[in-house]
Amino acid sequence: MRMKARLVAADVRQLAAACRAEAERGGFVVTIVIVDDGAQLLHLERLDARPLTVDVALAKARTAVMTHRPSGAWQDRVKDAPNLMALDLLPLRGALPLMYQGDCVGAIGVSGATAEEDELVAQAGVAVLATFKIDV
Numbered sequence: 001m002r003m004k005a006r007l008v009a010a011d012v013r014q015l016a017a018a019c020r021a022e023a024e025r026g027g028f029v030v031t032i033v034i035v036d037d038g039a040q041l042l043h044l045e046r047l048d049a050r051p052l053t054v055d056v057a058l059a060k061a062r063t064a065v066m067t068h069r070p071s072g073a074w075q076d077r078v079k080d081a082p083n084l085m086a087l088d089l090l091p092l093r094g095a096l097p098l099m100y101q102g103d104c105v106g107a108i109g110v111s112g113a114t115a116e117e118d119e120l121v122a123q124a125g126v127a128v129l130a131t132f133k134i135d136v
Contacts (some may be wrong), residue, residue: 005100007034011132012042015098015125019108022124023047030112030121033057037105039065049112060095060118061109068104071095072119079082094118096126105129 007015012034019032024047031053046054063071066081066126072093093115098106108125112120 004103005105007036007042007098011129014128015108016043016045018128019110020045020047021123023110023113023121024072026113026117026120028113028117028121030110030118031057032108032121032125033061034125035061035065035107037103037107038063039107041126042106045093047112048093056090057109059090059092059109060092060111061079061107062090063089064095064097064109065104065107068099070097070119071109071113088094094123095120098117098126098129100129100132 010113015034016032023030029047029049031046031049033041036042044054060071063074071090074089074091078091094111095107095109097104098108110121
C-alpha cells in the first residue's frame with residue numbers, strides 16, 4: 001500500500017493566508033478557493049469580489065486538480081480541440097494544482113482580477129506548500 005500526503009485544516013489556513021496576503025499586497029479584489037485532491041471545497045474566501053467569482057474560482061480549481069495542470073494550460077488546447085469542453089473544464093488562467101512529493105493534493109483557484117493577477121495570487125499559496133514537510 002502506498003501512503004499519500006493530504007491537506008489538513010492547518011495547511012489550508014497557511015495556503016489561504018499567503019494567497020490573501022498577495023491579493024491585499026496587489027490590491028486585487030478576488031475570491032480564493034482551495035479544493036482537496038477530489039475537487040471538494042476546503043476553503044472559500046471572497047475578498048469583496050463579485051458573487052460570480054465564487055463559481056469561477058471553484059471551476060478553475062476543479063480543472064487544475066482533476067487534470068494536475070494549471071487551468072490556463074487548457075486555453076490554447078481548447079482552441080485546437082473544442083471537444084475538450086465536454087470534460088467540464090474551465091480553461092481560464094487563475095488556478096494551480098498543489099503538487100506535493102509527486103502527488104496532486106489539491107488546487108487553488110482565484111477569480112476576480114486579471115488572469116495573470118489571479119494566477120499570481122494562487123502562486124503565493126503554491127510557494128508556501130513547497131515549504132511543508134510530512135509529519136510521520
